[in-house]
Amino acid sequence: MIMRIFQVTTRPGKEQEFGRLFHETAIPLMNSTPGIVRVLPGAPRTESPREFSFVMVRESLEALRAFVGEDYQSPHIDPAEAELVESRSVKHYDLVDG
Template sequence: MIMRIFQVLTKPGKEEEFGRFFHETAIPLMKGTKGIVQVLPGAPRPDSPREFSFVMVWESLDALKAFVGDDYQSPHIDPAEAELVQARTIKHYDLVEG
């Protein structure tokens, strides 16, 4: 399984607007996506009020690629959120089950 960590830094002053997108659009979309085993959305904390994240566990690299395409190492965002986002990062790991 593949663990995908996606982090977003919103533009200053766009936290509330991105928060609505995150809760109303992004979380339901990811939770309903074929090939995802688990979705762990992370909302901002007081010491990092502009940072949002997702930790996603995918069945396989093929399942991830079926959703985002072969360029899975680039952080893809919805066009609706592009004007709200200052920076984004994406990391992938092989999931270690203990």
């Protein structure tokens, strides 16, 4: 299994708008994609009010590629969200059992 950690920092003042997309669109989408094992969405905290994250576990690298494409190491964002996002990052790890 592969673990993908995706982090987003919103543009100042765009936290609420991005938050709506995060809760109403992104979380349901991630939970419904083929090959997903677990989705752990992370909402902002007081000390980091513009930071959102997802920890996603997929069955395999092939399942991840089927969802995001061959360029799975780039932190893609939906074009509709681009104006809300200041920065984004993505990291991948092999999931350790136990």
